[in-house]
Amino acid sequence: MKRKICVLPILIFALFLAACGGVVRRTETVYVPGGDYEPEQAAGVLTGRATYLGEPVSGVTVTAGGKTAVSNRSGVYALRSAELADGEILFHKDGYIDARKTATKADFAGGAAVNAEMIKIIPQIPNGTDAKVNLYGRTVYQRSDGADEFFNVAAGFEVAFYGTELTAETRTLAHKRINQNYTMHTTWRVLVDGSTDPDLPSLDTKSWMFEEQTIVSGLPLGVHTVKVMKSDDPLVSSCLVRNYRTDGAFLPAPEKPALKIEAFGDSITSGGDNLLGWRGHPSNSEDVVPHNSNGAATYITYAALNLGAQLNVMSEVGICLTQTAFGQTKAIERIYGQISPENAAPWDMTKYIPDIVVVGLGTNDQNGNMADFVSSYKTFIKNLAAVYGKGTVFVLVHGFWDGRHIDGQFVASDDLQAKIQEVADDLKADGYDMHRVRFEHCPVLHPDVGGHKDAGDRLTAYLKGLGY
Numbered sequence: 001m002k003r004k005i006c007v008l009p010i011l012i013f014a015l016f017l018a019a020c021g022g023v024v025r026r027t028e029t030v031y032v033p034g035g036d037y038e039p040e041q042a043a044g045v046l047t048g049r050a051t052y053l054g055e056p057v058s059g060v061t062v063t064a065g066g067k068t069a070v071s072n073r074s075g076v077y078a079l080r081s082a083e084l085a086d087g088e089i090l091f092h093k094d095g096y097i098d099a100r101k102t103a104t105k106a107d108f109a110g111g112a113a114v115n116a117e118m119i120k121i122i123p124q125i126p127n128g129t130d131a132k133v134n135l136y137g138r139t140v141y142q143r144s145d146g147a148d149e150f151f152n153v154a155a156g157f158e159v160a161f162y163g164t165e166l167t168a169e170t171r172t173l174a175h176k177r178i179n180q181n182y183t184m185h186t187t188w189r190v191l192v193d194g195s196t197d198p199d200l201p202s203l204d205t206k207s208w209m210f211e212e213q214t215i216v217s218g219l220p221l222g223v224h225t226v227k228v229m230k231s232d233d234p235l236v237s238s239c240l241v242r243n244y245r246t247d248g249a250f251l252p253a254p255e256k257p258a259l260k261i262e263a264f265g266d267s268i269t270s271g272g273d274n275l276l277g278w279r280g281h282p283s284n285s286e287d288v289v290p291h292n293s294n295g296a297a298t299y300i301t302y303a304a305l306n307l308g309a310q311l312n313v314m315s316e317v318g319i320c321l322t323q324t325a326f327g328q329t330k331a332i333e334r335i336y337g338q339i340s341p342e343n344a345a346p347w348d349m350t351k352y353i354p355d356i357v358v359v360g361l362g363t364n365d366q367n368g369n370m371a372d373f374v375s376s377y378k379t380f381i382k383n384l385a386a387v388y389g390k391g392t393v394f395v396l397v398h399g400f401w402d403g404r405h406i407d408g409q410f411v412a413s414d415d416l417q418a419k420i421q422e423v424a425d426d427l428k429a430d431g432y433d434m435h436r437v438r439f440e441h442c443p444v445l446h447p448d449v450g451g452h453k454d455a456g457d458r459l460t461a462y463l464k465g466l467g468y
Contacts, residue, residue, distance in 0.1 A: 125159070125244040133244060134158040134253045137230070137312055138339045138347050145210075147171070147242035151234045151340035153270050153295025154304075154313045156188065157241065158227040163248025165217035166226050170205040171240040186239040189296040190216055191227040196305040198229060198296035199449050205239050212243075225254050229296040233270040234340040235317050259309035259468060260352065263300040264332055265360035268400055269315035271295035273446035297449045299397070299439065300358055302456025307468055312352050316341040321361040322376040324369050332361060333380050349387045356393045356463065357384060363401050366416045377423045381432065390432060393466065396420050397459065399439035400447050437462050 128135040128148040137155025139148055147169075150156060159166065172186045186205040189198045205213060216226055230239065244250075263269055275292045295301075295313075304311035316330070319341060323331035330341050339347045359381075365373055381394055398420055403413045417438065424434040439447075439455040447455065 125250055127242050127244075128157060132159060132250050132253050134227075134256055136310060138314070138352075140339055140343075140345075142240060145171075145240055145242065147210075147240040149173075149238050149240050150230045151238045151343055152313050153231060153233060153298070153315060154229050154301050154311050156227065156229040157244075158225065158254060159244060159246075160223065160225045160251040160254050161246040161248055162221075162223050162251060163246040164219045164221050165247050166215040166224075167212050167217075167245045168215055168241050169210045169243045170213045171207060171210045172205050173208075173238045173240065174236070185232070186237045187231045187294075188239075189229045189231050189294065191229065192216055192219070193224055193226075198231075198301055198305065199294065199453075203228070210240070210242070212245075221248070223251065229301070231271065231294045231296040233267070233272065233293065233295060233315075233317050234342045238340070238342070257308050257310050259307060259356075260312070260354040261300070261304050261307075261309045261356045261358060262312045262352065262354035263315065263358045263360065264336060265300070265313075265315040265358075266319045266364055267315075267317040268363060268446060269298060269300060269313065269360045270317060271298045271452070272317055273444075274298065274449050274452055276446075276448065294449065297452060299447075299452045299455035299459055300360070302453050303358075303459040303463065306456065306460040307463060309356075309468075310352075312354065314340070315360075318364060319361075320364045320368065321380065322365055322369075322372050324372045324376075333376050336380065336384070353388050354392065356395060356468070357388065358395045358397060358459070360397045362398055362416050362420060366403070366413070370415070370419065374419050374422055374426075377420075378427055381423070381427055381434075385432060393433045393435065394427070395435045395437055395459070395462070396424055397437045397439060397455075399437075400442040400451070400455070401445055402441065435462070435466075 125132050127133070127141060127146055128139065129141055133148075135148060135157055137150060137152050139150055139155055139157075141147075142149050148157065170186075174185070188203040188205065190203055191198065203213075203215065215228060216224075267273075271293050273292055274297060275294055295315075300313065301311060303309075314332070314336060320331050322333055335341055335344070337346055337349060339345050361377075362373070385392055385394075398416055402416045403411050420436055424436045428434040437459055439458060440451070442451055
């Protein structure tokens with residue numbers, strides 16, 4: 001009697017063989033540790049015999065076709081084509097080994113490994129804990145997201161790379177609904193190859209989930225530096241950034257400037273309404289939203305850029321120096337040691353020791369109770385000096401809006417100037433390095449970009465006169 005042959009297993013086996021004879025897709029993406037390869041090596045980094053590039057760690061095992069290899073110290077798996085039977089190769093994505101692609105020995109015919117034509121190589125830096133990223137401002141690493149969170153104006157990051165573009169994954173966290181037209185929004189200014197002009201078209205981050213965003217593209221192939229500065233007030237939003245990527249290779253981060261400046265202020269220091277111009281617009285802090293403010297183009301950012309200095313800013317719309325002015329709980333005298341006015345977690349003040357501290361406060365206080373202004377101001381300076389050193393240069397600035405509202409009208413007054421001068425004189429007599437700079441009066445509450453630039457130039461000239 002003839003045996004019946006079941007064709008189904010044979011059919012399945014035939015399909016399996018056909019599948020194994022396929023070719024690895026030619027657009028697979030591999031993220032490699034940023035900067036581990038020199039620029040001239042980046043394009044051909046997979047043309048050798050390695051089948052996988054991963055994290056620079058040792059002790060990770062991978063099995064392919066029954067063969068097991070252990071990653072070496074450079075993170076390159078030493079699986080060669082001769083060792084491979086039909087099996088798997090691993091590829092790197094988003095900082096993790098998260099997928100396997102089936103490949104056959106035929107894909108490595110002639111002893112050739114997977115090469116750059118088959119796999120797109122994208123160097124990646126996961127976050128600012130990597131030394132190849134410079135972080136500025138009171139920035140926090142959020143471990144749960146694997147991302148750097150930026151809160152204050154002028155906070156940001158800086159990288160150097162060989163290539164034509166820079167991207168990153170970004171996510172915005174809204175802190176306050178400013179008006180009915182505004183929800184999730186963070187604006188940035190991008191300075192390329194040493195630019196010192198922060199009055200540039202903005203880069204907007206609007207997604208409440210992580211999305212890859214192009215920071216800059218279309219640059220000529222070569223070595224570039226990119227510095228990105230947050231330009232909206234912390235009252236509006238913070239932004240998470242991770243997985244910095246380029247199409248070439250990351251280089252060591254640029255050397256940070258030696259000179260360090262820190263600034264404390266209100267909406268003027270945050271760049272409130274500076275894109276509106278001096279047009280008699282309402283001076284209501286609720287109008288200060290990203291599309292009419294650029295916190296990267298203020299008197300303090302211009303001064304820092306002019307002097308080639310690092311900058312750390314702590315400011316917010318409507319804030320006062322003293323809590324007695326309007327009963328504010330977010331007065332600078334109370335919250336100066338926080339990460340930002342909107343994040344009450346403590347900031348380690350020893351992480352950034354400035355050479356110069358610029359204080360632009362009092363504009364909002366003068367419309368409230370000024371009884372404790374002088375004593376609170378002096379205590380604030382002494383508290384900073386206790387951490388930074390008594391030899392720190394303190395520059396007290398004012399002048400844009402010295403006066404108060406009376407019956408709905410602005411009335412100029414020298415009262416604020418007199419009180420600030422009293423603070424400076426008293427502390428100088430006690431051995432503190434105190435200075436006062438007065439800016440030109442602004443016809444509306446908030447100066448425009450031009451007014452900020454003029455004030456920044458004035459502050460720059462003053463600081464250069466001190467030897468900076």
